Amino acid sequence: MNLSETAFEKIIWACAFILFIILLLNVFTGLEIRFATWVLSVTLLSAFLFLYMLDNQLVYKLKLSFFLFVLWICAMSFVKGIMAVFAWQTQTILYQNIYLKNRIIEFQMMNPGAGSYRRRTVEKTIIVPGINWITEINGDSIDLKQWKKFNIDINELGLKYV
Numbered sequence: 001m002n003l004s005e006t007a008f009e010k011i012i013w014a015c016a017f018i019l020f021i022i023l024l025l026n027v028f029t030g031l032e033i034r035f036a037t038w039v040l041s042v043t044l045l046s047a048f049l050f051l052y053m054l055d056n057q058l059v060y061k062l063k064l065s066f067f068l069f070v071l072w073i074c075a076m077s078f079v080k081g082i083m084a085v086f087a088w089q090t091q092t093i094l095y096q097n098i099y100l101k102n103r104i105i106e107f108q109m110m111n112p113g114a115g116s117y118r119r120r121t122v123e124k125t126i127i128v129p130g131i132n133w134i135t136e137i138n139g140d141s142i143d144l145k146q147w148k149k150f151n152i153d154i155n156e157l158g159l160k161y162v
Helices: 003-028 036-055 060-085
Strands: 031-033 089-097 103-113 116-128 131-137 147-153
Touching: 003 031, 003 060
Parallel strands: none
Antiparallel strands: 031 131, 089 103, 089 147, 103 116, 116 131
């Protein structure tokens, strides 16, 4: 193995580690990846990277078990992405931060079935389009010195108001 193969393998390991951390954050924290295609592409890319590294027979079992663990995390992330489409939906953008334009406060609703709706107010930090950090907040404790009122109706649930 020459130096270029070793450097290439280190780059692959670094990319795989970064993807793995992103997927863990998506599953276990307030990170929200809205586009299922993005999650699927990360899943396929990480699967390709780990399959590429399975060429050494001495560490085959270790790499295979780690690959299966990462594949499980990817599957959970994909399921979370699919469930997010059917879960909380933005109804109204209430406020936008005066200083950081990528931070907004939204009113969201979820239809768990049988005509009932759950409601929540969240602060959403848009990292890149389709990838957000969501924190549930109390709508009564908003510091109006930092937020500009927007009241933009989004209506992702498609409710018809009478």
